Amino acid sequence: MRIKQIQVKSNYILHIISEEGKIGLFDVSPYLVFEAFSHLKDNNAFKKIINGGYFIEWECGADLSADTIEANWKVQK
Numbered sequence: 873m874r875i876k877q878i879q880v881k882s883n884y885i886l887h888i889i890s891e892e893g894k895i896g897l898f899d900v901s902p903y904l905v906f907e908a909f910s911h912l913k914d915n916n917a918f919k920k921i922i923n924g925g926y927f928i929e930w931e932c933g934a935d936l937s938a939d940t941i942e943a944n945w946k947v948q949k
Contacts, residue, residue: 873942896945909934
């Protein structure tokens, strides 16, 4: 999967659209227990997301691959 668009929602949810046209919601909150993601508990830091196409990254260095997202998102119809 390649990520076309990301929109930050409330409660650590990302609304993601793939280049293939799939739309889904991804919950980042389970990852916040890990040190690499702990900075994202600050909502301002969470909003500073970068779309790398095959991954998403935050300014703090935390990242998630598109494969991880696709395996764990809730596809919307």
